[in-house]
Amino acid sequence: MKYSDQVARLVTERRGLMWTLVAFVFVVSLAILITRLRLDTEVLNLLPRGFPSVEALKVYNGEFSQTRELTFALLCQPDDVDRLEEFAPHFTEKLRAQPWCLRVLNGSPMETPDGVSDLQKIALPLILNLEPADFDRAVQVLQPARIQERFAELRHQLESGSPRPELELSLDPLGLIMPSLKPFAGNAAVESNEPLASHDGTMRVFPLVTNQKSVSPFESQRLMKQVDAFRAQALEGWDGGPLQLLITGRSAYVSEVSIAMRYDIVVTVLGSMLLVGAVFFIGFHRWLPLLGMGFALFLCCLVALALGLLIFKELNMVTVGFCAILVGLGVDFAILIYGRYQQGRNEGLEHRAAIADSIHNLGRAIFFGALTTAVGFLALVLSDSTGFIQLGVLIAIGISAAAVLMTTVFFLLVPERTRPRPHDWLLNLVRHYVTRLLARPRTILALSIPILVILGVIAFLPQFPLAIQANARSMEPKNSRAGHALSLIMAKMPVRWEPVLAIVRAKDDQQLHDYWQALTEHWTQLQREGKIRSFSTPSALALSPREIERNRQQLRQVDFSSTRAALQSALTENGFSAATFAPAFHLLDQLQEATAPDFKVKPWREELPPSSSWWFLVDRYFGHDPLLTTGFVTSNEPVTKQDKKNELARILPVPGVPTELSGWSYTLTDLVPWSSRQLLFISALMAIFDASLLALLYRDFRLWVIQVATLALALAAMVATMKIFQLPLNLLNVLAFRLVLAIGVDYGIYVLLVWQKSRNLAHDLAGVLKPVILAGVTAIAGFGSLGLAHNPTLAGLGTSCAVGLCWSLLATIFFTLPLAAAARPNALREPSASPNLEPEHV
């Protein structure tokens, strides 16, 4: 018994067995889904693996406390600048009072009394950590003569009205702390580039660290709910004009992304099902088969998700788009098979015979259609992007399941009794077109070829550029409040551009110190040579046990009693108030204690109070693991070009110091060649696969040429449309080209296979063309519904694919078929062909 007859018997006579099997698959898949569903919201997992810059960015995002930082900003009208300045301290206090707030940065730590006091608490390790030459120079201020000289000079400056002595004496009365901050000198450049008020004073920024335990989606949503409640009453007491409160940060993004994901799942799946259902119903006017199709598709999604979870353990947010795509693609098989089934019934076949006939006639086309689509999506495995690999594998599984289920389970819900439709306007329209195309193919070609050629020219003309988005914003949700806030802050604040991150991990404290020492020396040289603009490193806080021990030994040579006496005498002689210099005497005591042989330096982390604003600086440089650190290099110009990135990659590292360079701009620039490779190389591979498969399938050179030309022109038309309508390509939706190749080829396969085998061309062609049109429209609707997604990557992929498939379908109808007719392949010369279908003679 043939396969088609066997299936027909099973779905008509062994329905109990079939339903039991379906129930089993359903229950097992659902159980897997419920017990194992884990969603990955990490946007960085959309980027390809294997790039050190991507991996370093993941490390920075995951292992540095800065990820728990939220940035609040107040933006007022120009007339309200003074009011905003007055309101800022009240706002800071309000923030501090929030239960989710750990600390708020309200100014440079050096400018606040608490910040100065905190710095004095950690002064000792910083001083002892100085490089030997710097330490020896610094401790010279402890010589009695030097103390006298310094205080006389400060007194003189004070008399002259200089602001310097007051600044210096309140921060560093002994003159030792400032030299110990020398390694932070580069930071001044970075910090002063990021002040807390905009140049025009209309914006004030309040960086804040939250006490959330993790930046997981649910934890971030919970936090942002509280933050939104605060937002509602945060501006109470403001009596000026319009005042905007902007909030951004990782938690804000994670919360938005995860909520957007939920929205995307619901909207794209519902949108896709609604559109696809509408197209199916318009095409066939049948409810039960529509239900059967919906059920089969639901089962496909369930099976694919379950198998996907078993394979990957966790699914990325991009894979949520797969359901909508699968609905759009899987329905093709239902439409094709049901179209053929209905045609058989209309011609008088019984239910079982019509099922067998449809499977017999279209099974091969569906198999090859599923194969090309599955291979097309499986090619995403070569993308190296976890999200897209999952998407590819899930759709490959889903489409294979759809091919099986639509030729089996679908028929369980097709009623045995069915009446032929009296009027099928779509079929009539298609018949009319087929008749015309077989009779006068060149008339149609005269219209379609110029259009496709013009679009092809536009596609290749460099004068019409294709918009390419290679920035981080192309990856964030549409209408993102956090994104909007960030871009407003970036526009207002005088940040030059994003620095390059240099991530360094060491085995122990000494190695960490040595690594940063080497990098600091090297980058100082680069800065001197004008190769970089500025840099900052954690070297001041990367303590060296070796230097500390050496400097303690050196400190023993200081006569502390003389120093103390000299200080006292200098204060008296110059009229300084001794009470205000207590910290200087305290530091002298600490230094003397440090000379004891068994002295242990207290870890500076334990000395800094949790609310200290110095933590903002510390968290910038140190990860949760104190041996994981990062430095920042500001280049002379933004890193937007490959050669600039390559130059930085060449000059920044120091041999022997394992350094990972990263940052959003750096990484995205790094990915441009990958993206081009995706676009060109892998799309070319897909085209070769398609071309080989078509050659094998048709074994007819003319048909093969026609189909390959159709694919090329459809792709060119897709590019031209994207150029004309300014649809941007982002780093990831370049993958759309291979998907269009994989899916678009199916339309040609469906019609040309029928063309080859047909004995009644007009009849068979109309019979298959109607389902192909419906299938094309549903696939376009399925992908188009992704355009509704908040995730721009998903939306961009959906829109690009919808455009490409639209041109594939149009090219199949108005180019492939008329060209096949005009080329007069064998099928058209069959004796059974209707006399009125003779081709025209031009």
Next chain:
Amino acid sequence: MSRIILIIFFVLGAAVVHADPLSPADVKALLDRIRALRASTPQMQADFQEQRRVHLLDQPITSSGRVWFQTPNKFRRETKGSAPSVTVSDGQTLWIYYPNFKSAERYSLARRSPLDAGLTALTAGLSLQNIEGNYRVTGTKNGDQYLLELDPRSPSIRRFLQKLDVTLNADLQVTRTEMAQPNGDRIVAEYTNHDSRPIPASEFEFKPPAGTEVTTPLGK
């Protein structure tokens, strides 16, 4: 008898120190007059005698010298004595030069920088520009002298200046300023020998003499 003498003494004393508060309209009219005068004679120079009480020191600092000022923000101040210094600002950069040490400090005066706000506060007594915008002003008239009490509105100025009292003579020349700072410091300056002759532009420019060590304590 002694009681009568005491009463007479108090009555006379009251008459001497009696000061009439100025109504807001009077203050506005006075400020308009000052503005008009500054517009016609934007430059001034005078000798000064200054006493500063600094919280870091046990005793106040007394200094004297001469000051040159041109609206809105150019000034020069030369301090005499054993610790001489020259302070010059062209509105963009502030220099403080110490001849004894052959050293100079340079400060950049970016708009809205803390230092700029501090200087605005310190020179407010001389410039009397944008007074209503930056301060809440109340005034009294004492004989032919006016006393203006300036209470800073903007938090950036309040960070450097708690209160500023300016005394003007009948010709509306500043004769005394008294400044209270949030850290407890108080600066009292008295001005004499006023002169409103034009001041050469070079007076507000500074080039460190050769061999001077220049530092930028606040960076840049």
